[in-house]
Amino acid sequence: xxxxxxxxxxxxxxxxxxxxxxxxxxxxxxxxxxxxxxxxxxxxxxxxxxxxxxxxxxxxxxxxxxxxxxxxxxxxxxxxxxxxxxxxxxxxxxxxxxxxxxxxxxxxxxxxxxxxxxxxxxxxxxxxxxxxxxxxxxxxxxxxxxxxxxxxxxxxxxxxxxxxxxxxxxxxxxxxxxxxxxxxxxxxxxxxxxxxxxxxxxxxxxxxxxxxxxxxxxxxxxxxxxxxxxxxxxxxxxxxxxxxxxxxxxxxxxxxxxx
Numbered sequence: 463x464x465x466x467x468x469x470x471x472x473x474x475x476x477x478x479x480x481x482x483x484x485x486x487x488x489x490x491x492x493x494x495x496x497x498x499x500x501x502x503x504x505x506x507x508x509x510x511x512x513x514x515x516x517x518x519x520x521x522x523x524x525x526x527x528x529x530x531x532x533x534x535x536x537x538x539x540x541x542x543x544x545x546x547x548x549x550x551x552x553x554x555x556x557x558x559x560x561x562x563x564x565x566x567x568x569x570x571x572x573x574x575x576x577x578x579x580x581x582x583x584x585x586x587x588x589x590x591x592x593x594x595x596x597x598x599x600x601x602x603x604x605x606x607x608x609x610x611x612x613x614x615x616x617x618x619x620x621x622x623x624x625x626x627x628x629x630x631x632x633x634x635x636x637x638x639x640x641x642x643x644x645x646x647x648x649x650x651x652x653x654x655x656x657x658x659x660x661x662x663x664x665x666x667x668x669x670x671x672x673x674x675x676x677x678x679x680x681x682x683x684x685x686x687x688x689x690x691x692x693x694x695x696x697x698x699x700x701x702x703x704x705x706x707x708x709x710x711x712x713x714x715x716x717x718x719x720x721x
Contacts, residue, residue, distance in 0.1 A: 468505075480517065495528070498547065511559050512540060516547035516572070524554050531558045531584030533602065539566070546572035546590070557582040564603055571608075589626070607642060609664060611657075625711050627664070629657045639715045641681070642707045643674050651720050653682055666704070673702040681708075682721070688712075 465483040467473055473491040480499030485491060489503055492510040498517035503509065505523045513528030521527070528543040530536055541560040544567055545551075555576055560567040564585035570576070571590040580594045583602040592606055595614040600606070604618050607626030615633040618624065623639045630636065631647030631654075640646050643661065645654045656678050661671050677698055681691045692712050699705040712719070 486523065492528075504553075512542040513545075513559065514542065515545045516549075518547055519545065519549045519551065521551045522553045522578075525551055526556045528557070528559050531561050531602070533561050533563075533584055535563060536561055536584070541584075542567040544568070545570045546574075548572055549574045549576065551576045552578040552580075552596075554578050555580045555582075558584045560585045561602075577614075583620075609660070611660065613647075622717055623711070623715065626707060627657055627660060629660055636720070638718045638720045639711070640720055641711050641715075644678070644720070646720050653678075653720050670702065670704050673698065673705060674708075677702075677705050677708055688719075 465479050467485040468487040470487045471485045471489045473485060474493040476493040477491045478496045480497060482500045483497050484502040486503055486505035488505055489507040494512045495509050496514045498515060500518040501515055503521050507521060507523065507525045509527045511528035539562045541562065543557055543559040549570060558568060561584045568582060568584055568586050570582065570588045573591050574588065575593045577594060577596045579597045581599045582588065583600055585603045586600050588606045589608040591609045593611045595612060597615045598612040599617045601618060601620035603621045606624040609627045610624050611629040613630045613632045613634060616630045617635050619637040622636055625640055625642030627642055628640050628644045630651060634647050634651040635649040636651050643656045645657050646652065647654055656674050658671055677695055680694050684691065686694060695705060695709050699709050
């Protein structure tokens with residue numbers, strides 16, 4: 463299948479386009495860009511820098527991908543933006559490439575649903591099957607786990623980690639790490655139980671959800687110190703493997719968790 467490039471689009475001769483790629487009107491694709499088979503780029507998009515986009519993505523109009531990071535320390539180093547397969551990226555999103563102060567790459571995984579005006583700053587690492595509602599904003603070096611959902615206008619401070627299967631409410635401000643499975647909301651965000659409905663939709667059993675509710679109570683409602691709660695959760699993980707993800711996350715947290 464040949465590519466379909468609108469006659470007003472500007473595609474550099476060195477750009478690498480897979481079979482069946484579609485490029486809309488007035489879009490610009492620069493020299494070091496790679497776009498996988500079946501990906502559709504809308505009108506008035508700019509894809510620049512060392513940007514690699516996988517297969518079967520739908521990228522809507524007025525999106526900017528791979529521009530230099532908004533970081534005063536950046537000096538033109540050859541950093542990257544990597545986007546996986548089957549993502550939907552809606553209008554006016556901006557994803558910047560990485561910096562040498564981190565891994566040198568900003569990544570978005572597979573099967574993500576990214577709504578309008580979302581910003582992924584330099585060195586963000588986003589997993590698979592996430593949902594970012596309109597105007598979710600990630601500062602630099604943020605990590606987001608699989609199946610996380612960020613509500614509209616959620617803002618995330620630099621270096622925060624968002625655990626898998628968690629969800630944030632509208633206009634949440636996240637300045638600490640969000641453990642897996644947790645529902646958070648507010649400014650600053652606070653914990654409000656586990657994301658039980660999301661877990662049910664993803665096939666978690668009733669027993670698994672009950673175990674995670676117990677873990678939540680251990681972490682947030684037992685009166686234990688964080689270190690004591692970590693020990694109790696490690697014991698719970700012996701019989702409930704889904705709790706292990708929470709234990710591992712807490713062990714790696716450096717910013718502290720939402721309370």
